[in-house]
Amino acid sequence: MKKPKIKSIPYDEFKDNETFEKLVAELNAKGTNVIVRKLDELIDWGRSNSLWPLTFATSCCGIEFMAVCAARYDIARFGFEVTRNSPRQADVILVSGTITTKMAPVLKRLYDQMADPKYVVAIGGCSISGGPFRKSYHVVQGVDQIIPVDVYVPGCPPRPESFLYGMMQLQRKVKVENFFGTTNRKQKDPYRKSMEEKNEELYNEEEQA
């Protein structure tokens, strides 16, 4: 396996490399075409260094995201600085803050409006599991109940360094993606399939109602 390179952190210093390697092994289970893989690498290189996030913040974590965008932490070093206000132009949605049951359909719609390939990063305890509001009657216990999550960044709110680390983990994930031929991760993902089925069910329900 060719290890994806991130400039600031050597491969072995990343946490949880086992999960990552498992993912790569799954992707390349059927082997890869040399030429196609080279083309893939070029595309992935471009993509991973220009992930445009959607400006989406519901609470505290959003303020830390603004701090990450500002001069001291400077998210522009990684090519994430182009925050988009429209989901149609964004590549990644950073779910920063609590998602309540009233907000859940809105978040789902935002996710559906984004163009493929799209990624989700769950920022902070609230979006991972409900966090301090887990026992509340009006809080979704983790956004992974409604949309598939690529990277989880724990913290309440996470420090800017954690934001950057989480985004680098996402970059690594993007760097091993297959675009041409072989496997297309998004379609082979069993979870994704179930999400589509869920969608259909929802639409049917809506039509009935």
Next chain:
Amino acid sequence: MTDIQDQTPAAGAQNQPQAAANAGKPAAPAAAAVKPAAKAQPEAPAQPAENQIEPRFVEPSALHAEMKRLRDEEKMDFLECLTGLDWQEEGLGVVYNLESTATGRRAYLKTATTDRENPLLPSVSDLWDIANIYEREVYDFYGIKFTGHPDMRRIYLREDWVGYPFRKDDDPLKENPLRMTNEPLADVTETLTLNADGTVTRGENRIFGDGDYVVNIGPQHPSTHGVLHFRVSLDGERIRKIDPVLGYIHRGIEKMNESLTYPQTLALTDRLDYLGAMQNRHALCMCIEKAMGLEVSDRVQVIRTIMDELQRIDSHILYFSCLCQDLGATTAFLYGFRDREKILDIFEETCGGRLILNYNTIGGVMADIHPNFQKRVKEFIPYMRKNLQEYHDIFTGNVIFQNRSKGVGVLTKEQCISFGCTGGTGRAAGWHNDVRKRMPYAAYDKVKFNEITRTEGDSFARYMVRMDEILESLNIIEQLIDNIPEGPFQAKTKPIIKVPAGTYYSAVEGSRGEFGVFLESKGDKSPYRLHYRATGLPLVAAMDTACRNSLIADLITIGGTLDYVVPDIDR
């Protein structure tokens, strides 16, 4: 006697001999029986606590006349807080906090109805503008319908929500699964009118008609400062009407508090208005301390005051940055965040957190100040004074900004009082509402500072009030930083904190207005009802008045200068 299992081992051990002497009985119940008598009594204050309030009960039928008398004759023109309560057998009711802005006199009233199936109370929304939104909140949480209210809709929860979550006998999770369908938004709302013979007539009130051109702004919009949803009716580019839809970040904090112990409730206050984390937590700690009659040392008072003021500067800098970015000045945004990081560094050294600080505790603060604290703060004061001038150079004098803010979104003093818009918004219109002056707390009676007020009441005045308040806050910190008295940073408290039965209200001056804590205790280790007077809710309620006949583009300026934080509104 519900605290048997929660007793700490130490407390249990102390009571062991007595329990053993109590022949034949099991140890645990005896220990619980002995403990309140031995420990709680000597510390209980003889006279009512400083912040205890005793609301006068008024029959629902006489309420409206009495409220009208108070407003007109006794000039109680500021409805500070309106809290819904569920007293179970004594019924569902409301507590009103009133204040006269002229004399500073305060009055507390309550009313209740025992009808749980169809509770009806008279509305006071015709007397105070803010009562409109407060009563909708009570309806949403308790299902109390207000007769004479023009707009009885839910405000935080979805319109298809079943039940009223704050009632003690309601189980909100049972009938409310996660609904992924788009939420319904009604254009027609219900009004109830109470007739002279006691019957109720149902009426209809149309919010938006067929001829209205309605634009939705939010909940996902970069300039609404969070997930706020405005339904705006337009006439060309002019705003005709705004209907705010709230609740996209309603986390039910107040309901959660009812099942948490007092120290646990503190953790959630920081997450209300995260730009006033210190002040929110200060308010709750202060309310509990005063209710218990717990003395905190002078050192703690001064540390809390300095931290509150640092937080205020932090908040006002962020206000500046976000306003600039909303209006298109990205450079100014970066300037603001550069200076904000300095404050966050100071916080981080002492509290360990950047945004959510968890610093105040009941009876003191979590940890003593860091050895570098004074040095860092003293470096920061001249630095900030110099940089504030930079803000004025780059942004305040800008012609585009001046044209977009002067005379835009005017709220007069009367409107501010009627809507209860405290903080910088009220002060920009000439209303002296600073809690630090009105009801001094912590070390604010020991320092000299000016209450910044202006008279214009427009967006520019609101902006300038905040900028000048940064200077005042620096002055306060400068007076205190070298005079932090010695003493313990944490008063001794019992392992289980219980507040004596009663109703209490304490307020602090938050970053954007009066942040109040309404606490009703039955003497347990958890509050019976804990209500926060949100600083932002009156500001959002006033949006419709402030924006009428303005251009749609000015909505951003007005919203930006009013300075609301949405998680604080929704709670």
